[in-house]
Amino acid sequence: MAKLTGIKVVDLSLFLPGPMLTLMMADHGADVIKVEPPTGDPARQMEPVEAGQSVWFRNLNRGKKALALDLKSDEGRERLWELLSDADVMIEGFRPGVMKRLGFDYEAVAAKNPRIVYCSISAFGQEGEMAHHPAHDLAVQALSGFLSVNDGDDGMPVVPGAPSADMAAGLNGLSAVLMALIGREKTGKGDYVDIAMFDSMLPWCAHIAGGAISGDDAPVSQTQRSLGGAAFYNVYNTLDGKYVVLGAREIKFAKTLLTALDRLDLLPLAEEEAGPLQKPLIDYLRSTFANKTRDEWVKWFADKDVAFSPVLNFREALEQGFVKERGLLIEANGSHQIAPAFRFKSEKNWQPSVAPELK
Structure with a gap:
């Protein structure tokens, strides 16, 4: 049996950090209901397309169910309350304050379902002077210091090849949610998790920015x-x-x-x-x-x-023999999917599931 079988997740997030978090949960048995706006997750439209779906969308949303809800309507809000009534986890990635305006902040949800683990993902956290500052990965890497050392011989920073702030937030979010679920087994109560992309990046600098951390000069590449x-x-x-x-x-x-x-x-x-x-x-x-x-x-x-x-470029990297040997890139139903980075000996070989169409 998969490790997260029986865990119900309601995911209101779009794009990358939140969907990556819930992808890892879905890959290991969680029942993930992806709640999208009536127009759908914009990632559905991202090229390239393979077998009728965005490669990006499929590789972040396989194994989930998808439901279109207008949360500004009474019908949409009522349906969301039904989903949350017995949910174990809720993930949202709106800008701070949006869920409260919609009536689905942690206090409101926990009042009806005190066992829920509620995780908010944002650029700079839910409170403080930067909470409402708009930012995606690049801006967070710039403000956290990492872009300053992502530079060439001329010292000019370049756009990073990996969305590290997005990915760090997704990984931290998963860790925190799983910790809260373990804690719930002891207390019977869920918890609220405030995950910031900025906060998630900072611990990654300890090995390169020791001087700056201790109050001295910033590192020069x-x-x-x-x-x-x-x-x-x-x-x-x-x-x-x-x-x-x-x-x-x-x-x-x-x-x-x-x-x-x-x-x-x-x-x-x-x-x-x-x-x-x-x-x-x-x-x-x-x-x-x-x-x-x-x-x-x-x-x-x-x-x-x-x-x-x-x-290597990505095509060369994915064509290496050990990628096939370890089962890291799977072809199924006319599409290619990157396998989970962690698998368990007690479970059968992982096989990709389909990504949901919007209903």
């Missing part, structure tokens, strides 16, 4: 071991205009590579502080990697114990 200032934790161009990375800073890997390149004399530089002291080693590796194509380097490194990887 080119002087940080994890952000581009270390030779053996860096990205390098190859002859064919592609890229490779060295992805671990342990000195044993530096010794192995520099021995193979017959430049063991440069090993002391790998032990220097990140930044200018390692620049001669970075420059040497840049000129070295530029002499072969990406795939030639893959072959060269094949028998060497070095934390090396080619930089």
Whole structure:
């Protein structure tokens, strides 16, 4: 039996953080009812489309039921109350204050169903000076400091490839909801969870922003071991205009590579502080990697114990043999879906379910 069988979730969220949270619950047996506005979740219209549905929408909403409700109408509100009467979890992602205006804030819902675990997801939390500031992932990453170190050699920040604030909020939301469900087993009462994208991002900076956390200067990428200032934790161009990375800073890997390149004399530089002291080693590796194509380097490194990887695009990444081996990309009913990141030994092999049409 799936771990969350018997848990009923009413999900009023759209786009990414909330639907990702409830996707993980649906993948593990929860009965998720996705409540959408009459026009539907905008993600339904996001391209590309495969087998008649948005790939984005399918991969975030499979295994759920979908219901269109106009919460500004008496009929819509009455139907939502029916859904919430025996729900275990409610998720909403509206701007702060909207649910109270609609009559479905935590106090109102808990008065009728005290066992409910109610989770609100927003950019900056439900209270405080930033609560009503409009923001999606990029703005949250900018205000949390992370965008400042998502930069190139010229120091200019670039748009991140991953919606980290959205994903962090979804993961924190899932953790909090599951904790509250465990707590309910002891107390018999649910709880309210205020998940902010900004709050969810901040703990991720501890390993790079220690100085700023303790009141000193903010990190500068080119002087940080994890952000581009270390030779053996860096990205390098190859002859064919592609890229490779060295992805671990342990000195044993530096010794192995520099021995193979017959430049063991440069090993002391790998032990220097990140930044200018390692620049001669970075420059040497840049000129070295530029002499072969990406795939030639893959072959060269094949028998060497070095934390090396080619930089792949998503198509190349998904076509790797171990992706199929681990069952991470599943094709079913004419569509492709990314499998859950965690699976349990006690459960059968995961198979994708369909994403709901709006009713």
